Amino acid sequence: MADWQPAYARRAEGMKASEIRELLKLIERPGITSFAGGIPDPELFPSAAAAQAYADVFATRSGARALQYSVSEGYEPLRCWIAALMTTRGVPASADNILITAGSQQALDFLGKLLVTPGDTVLVARPTYLGALQAFSAYEPHFDTIEPGRSNRTPASYADPAGQKMSGARVKFAYAVSDFANPTGETMSETARLQLLELADELEIPVLEDTAYTALRFDGSDVPAIQALDLRRCGSVDRSRVIYLGTFSKTVAPGLRIGWVCASRAIISRLVLVKQASDLNMSAINQLVMHQLVTDGRHDRLIARAREHYRVKRDAMLQALAAHMPPQVTWSRPDGGLFVWLTLPEAVSSSELLVRAVDEAGVAFVPGGAFFHDGRGANTLRLSYSLPSASAIGPAIERLARLLK
Amino acid sequence: MADWQPAYARRAEGMKASEIRELLKLIERPGITSFAGGIPDPELFPSAAAAQAYADVFATRSGARALQYSVSEGYEPLRCWIAALMTTRGVPASADNILITAGSQQALDFLGKLLVTPGDTVLVARPTYLGALQAFSAYEPHFDTIEPGRSNRTPASYADPAGQKMSGARVKFAYAVSDFANPTGETMSETARLQLLELADELEIPVLEDTAYTALRFDGSDVPAIQALDLRRCGSVDRSRVIYLGTFSKTVAPGLRIGWVCASRAIISRLVLVKQASDLNMSAINQLVMHQLVTDGRHDRLIARAREHYRVKRDAMLQALAAHMPPQVTWSRPDGGLFVWLTLPEAVSSSELLVRAVDEAGVAFVPGGAFFHDGRGANTLRLSYSLPSASAIGPAIERLARLLK
Numbered sequence: 027m028a029d030w031q032p033a034y035a036r037r038a039e040g041m042k043a044s045e046i047r048e049l050l051k052l053i054e055r056p057g058i059t060s061f062a063g064g065i066p067d068p069e070l071f072p073s074a075a076a077a078q079a080y081a082d083v084f085a086t087r088s089g090a091r092a093l094q095y096s097v098s099e100g101y102e103p104l105r106c107w108i109a110a111l112m113t114t115r116g117v118p119a120s121a122d123n124i125l126i127t128a129g130s131q132q133a134l135d136f137l138g139k140l141l142v143t144p145g146d147t148v149l150v151a152r153p154t155y156l157g158a159l160q161a162f163s164a165y166e167p168h169f170d171t172i173e174p175g176r177s178n179r180t181p182a183s184y185a186d187p188a189g190q191k192m193s194g195a196r197v198k199f200a201y202a203v204s205d206f207a208n209p210t211g212e213t214m215s216e217t218a219r220l221q222l223l224e225l226a227d228e229l230e231i232p233v234l235e236d237t238a239y240t241a242l243r244f245d246g247s248d249v250p251a252i253q254a255l256d257l258r259r260c261g262s263v264d265r266s267r268v269i270y271l272g273t274f275s276k277t278v279a280p281g282l283r284i285g286w287v288c289a290s291r292a293i294i295s296r297l298v299l300v301k302q303a304s305d306l307n308m309s310a311i312n313q314l315v316m317h318q319l320v321t322d323g324r325h326d327r328l329i330a331r332a333r334e335h336y337r338v339k340r341d342a343m344l345q346a347l348a349a350h351m352p353p354q355v356t357w358s359r360p361d362g363g364l365f366v367w368l369t370l371p372e373a374v375s376s377s378e379l380l381v382r383a384v385d386e387a388g389v390a391f392v393p394g395g396a397f398f399h400d401g402r403g404a405n406t407l408r409l410s411y412s413l414p415s416a417s418a419i420g421p422a423i424e425r426l427a428r429l430l431k
Numbered sequence: 432m433a434d435w436q437p438a439y440a441r442r443a444e445g446m447k448a449s450e451i452r453e454l455l456k457l458i459e460r461p462g463i464t465s466f467a468g469g470i471p472d473p474e475l476f477p478s479a480a481a482a483q484a485y486a487d488v489f490a491t492r493s494g495a496r497a498l499q500y501s502v503s504e505g506y507e508p509l510r511c512w513i514a515a516l517m518t519t520r521g522v523p524a525s526a527d528n529i530l531i532t533a534g535s536q537q538a539l540d541f542l543g544k545l546l547v548t549p550g551d552t553v554l555v556a557r558p559t560y561l562g563a564l565q566a567f568s569a570y571e572p573h574f575d576t577i578e579p580g581r582s583n584r585t586p587a588s589y590a591d592p593a594g595q596k597m598s599g600a601r602v603k604f605a606y607a608v609s610d611f612a613n614p615t616g617e618t619m620s621e622t623a624r625l626q627l628l629e630l631a632d633e634l635e636i637p638v639l640e641d642t643a644y645t646a647l648r649f650d651g652s653d654v655p656a657i658q659a660l661d662l663r664r665c666g667s668v669d670r671s672r673v674i675y676l677g678t679f680s681k682t683v684a685p686g687l688r689i690g691w692v693c694a695s696r697a698i699i700s701r702l703v704l705v706k707q708a709s710d711l712n713m714s715a716i717n718q719l720v721m722h723q724l725v726t727d728g729r730h731d732r733l734i735a736r737a738r739e740h741y742r743v744k745r746d747a748m749l750q751a752l753a754a755h756m757p758p759q760v761t762w763s764r765p766d767g768g769l770f771v772w773l774t775l776p777e778a779v780s781s782s783e784l785l786v787r788a789v790d791e792a793g794v795a796f797v798p799g800g801a802f803f804h805d806g807r808g809a810n811t812l813r814l815s816y817s818l819p820s821a822s823a824i825g826p827a828i829e830r831l832a833r834l835l836k
Contacts, residue, residue: 065500073494080485089478093684095470128533128710135709139569144549160708164544279498281715303565304540304709305533310686312714 059422060390061409064208064364070332071279072319079318083311092311098302099294100126100286101313107321108272112263112288116254117270119263123288125297126308130238130273130285134161134201136300137234137269137287141198142167149200153367153397153406155208155236158201169399172200172222199232199269200225204252206239206363209397209408213361219252223259226267232293236271239363241329244337246361253288264290276364277329278319282312336364339411339419346423352431357409364412367394369405370430376407379429387425464827465795466814469613469769475737476684477724484723488716497716503707504699505531505691506718512726513677517668517693520645521659522675524668528693530702531713535643535678535690539566539606541705542639542674542692546603547572554605558772558802558811560613560641563606574804577605577627604637604674605630609657611644611768614802614813618766624657628664631672637698641676644768646734649742651766658693669695681769682734683724687717741769744816744824751828757836762814769817772799774810775835781812784834792830 083092099105105121112119127133134157142148144166150158152171159169202222205213214222226233235252253268260266266289273285287297301307319325343366347357358367368391370376376393383389394406411419488497504510510526517524532538539562547553549571555563557576564574607627610618619627631638640657655663658673665671671694678690692702706712724730748771752762763772773796775781781798788794799811816824 068495068499071494071498073489073498076494076498077486077489080489081482084478084482084485089476089481090473093476093478093481093686094473095680095685131708132710157708157711160704164705164708275500280500281498283710283712283714300569303536303562303569305537305688306562307688309688309714309717312717 055390058384058388058390059414059418061411061414061422062390062392063413064392064408064410065412066276066280066332066364067335067412070328070335071281072324072328075319075324076279076315079315080311082318083314087314092314094310096307096310096313098307099298100124100308101310101317104284104313104317105286107317108286108288111272111325112270115251117251117257117263117266117288119288122291123263123294125287125289125294125301126313127285127287127301128283128305128308129275129280130236130271131157131161132304133271133285133287133297134158134234134236135164136297136304137199138162138165138167139304140296140300141232143198147197149197149231150399151202151207152399153209153394153403154201154399155203155238156396158236159397159399162201167198170197171400172202172225197229197231199234200229201234201236202252203236203238204240205237205249206242206360206365208238208363209365209392209394210367211358211360211363211365212367213249214252216249216255219249219255222252223256223268231267233268234271235268238271238273238276240272241277242333242336242364243362244333244340263288264292266290269293274316274320277325277332278316282309282316284308284312284316333362336362336412338416339414340366342416342419343409343411343423346420347427349420350424350427352427355427355430364410366409366411368407368409370407372405374405374430376405379407382429383426387422387429389422389426391426460795463789463793463795464819464823466816466819466827467795467797468818469797469813469815470817471681471685471737471769472740472817475733475740476686477729477733480724480729481684481720484720485716487723488719492719497719499715501712501715501718503712504703505529505713506715506722509689509718509722510691512722513691513693516677516730517675521655522662522668522671522693524693527696528668528699530692530694530699530706531718532690532692532706533688533710533713534680534685535641535676536562536566537709538676538690538692538702539563539639539641540569541702541709542604543567543570543572544709545701545705546637548603552602554602554636555804556607556612557804558614558799558808559606559804560608560643561801563641564802564804567606572603575602576805577607577630602634602636604639605634606639606641607657608641608643609645610642610654611647611765611770613643613768614770614797614799615772616763616765616768616770617772618654619657621654621660624654624660627657628661628672636672638673639676640673643676643678643681645677646682647738647741647769648767649738649745668693669697671695674698679721679725682730682737683721687714687721689713689717689721738767741767741817743821744819745771747821747824748814748816748828751825752832754825755829755832757832760832760835769815771814771816773812773814775812777810779810779835781810784812787834788831792827792834794827794831796831 102121105124108124109119109121138161142165146167147170148162148167149170149172233252253266253270256266256268270288354371356369380393392408394403507526510529513529514524514526543566547570551572552575553567553572554575554577638657658671658675661671661673675693759776761774785798797813799808
């Protein structure tokens, strides 16, 4: 009877997730200093405020509205608040430009669902966020690499039918993590953002701007959002080709599963239909609670605390890398976010290093290959400083470095 | 700049939802007795228990775990509890057979995503749950009608290459709401369930069994779940071709967005990858709270109360229909659930009737056409007795009946 099962299961195979799932279990293993998880430090969660917010919801609304189905676009006061936040980020928006999603991950899935037909081409950085590759892969695109400002491929070659055939089919969108990217920690320069917009103009495609880490800047000044730069040209979010993905997972807490999309009303109205078909609507109670957790300046205070908290850890990691790594190892120097990206000598496999790192050094990380759509990156790895204490980071980096000498 | 937008938006067009969305807004309109919503009566929500459960989560776990990312398969104690529930429903299962989803709707979406390639055939009842048609439509299948026991199409015709061409392509699964179906209120007989399993055997396809209303039985005895009947033949859920979809939305509350899939480990392990790619994981806190709301006999007590509550309303509606409807109108007599299905004379359009019903009788319902995959059903409509008070149901049905005389 089981012989019918393999016949229809190919879809899950594009989602090369099991390796990462196993890795993430290392976080919980006692005695391991884990740089593997890209998850926020629970010390920062506003637990007391959240407890109060849940209590307030029941005290003031008797639970009826909080426990009922709700509208697919999301809780309107929260959408209004996010629209005002977007305005401070250079994107004047109204609630009609906002859809609430189950974290940014659901927005990535919905945009793949809305935009991609099997065989279409999707442009991504190399490396890029593994979860984006997983979300898009469900819709069976061909991936190609976008390298604004240093592309080895011209826009014309994408528009060329022969080029399309070579690369799969029509390009449907470009995806970029603009600030302190997962996995590299790097930030796109304003020039690179403008070049990406020019490429998108030539290809007539939308740009998906993932801002999961944008609020967590430690040094330097904000670079305008790609969507904000587009608005300087087109004048209004309703005319923008940029689809902005935001989340509260890194600034408030991921366990409420709340993120958002900011885009033209034309896009949002279609994404609302996708939301309805996919899971009807978000948890009403979690949206009411999130609204209480961010209003009246609370979001700014949470961000200020998170910046200081992670800056100390970032400093500890960069200092330890400089002090202990052999000269043939290089790494990124992020101005914010949660990640440092290491490049080992060509001949060194980070997957093989991980086995030794766990066994001999008590250190875990994520091998970099998973973040490449084309199988490269065997000599790279991602370090996250978010979870270990600042005092544990230095000794763990020193132990890891010893394996590389 | 806006000219690039329509080019990639065809996906949302299969999800003919906007009409229904507008209709559901009527629920809120003052002075209207709405039979339109299929949503549970908030009077039944365990608000005090939920408030206590949220408080307990923070009191005992300091919020850290409740507010963090969590595993994609779902909170293990809740999965264990559901596995025990499935055992009482004739399906001995373990936690590895359970995936927690954002309501049944997300399970429908995930199964479409896992199983359907554009052009495949999906077998559904006619009429069937609109949300299932919407979820599957995103993956662009061809729909065909399954009528166990009175099929005008033989299994051989689906297996026949010519038949496949005619109907689109290979049949990928059959979908059925087994008890008190949305929209008809009808329950499949044990014979019909066995016939569906035989058809599935011949076609070598899985059966998706949607049990959203199963717990809400008022009269008669339970019919074994299709999955339980399959287990009598194949011996184990790991060998079953049935994928069982359950939800807490109709028995506890929909606002926590928690449902489940019970299936073979081979299916569940693939759905876990789909979950991870789609939205990473469920809200941790809502799963902790749901676990507290259903354990220690609380789920049974909630169900007992809901059954009594809706039985009174169902009786009020059936009595009023019998007393007031003209003889050329017929309707279903559900033994449970939330819906009665009306068939008007062939020439009467329920969409046109709705306009008059709202304006002249202060009554809303859902025209039946939306529940048909093939555009039929213009003379049908769905009445839900879940929201109006028992005393309001009779007079509203009387006013509606007057329009049909």
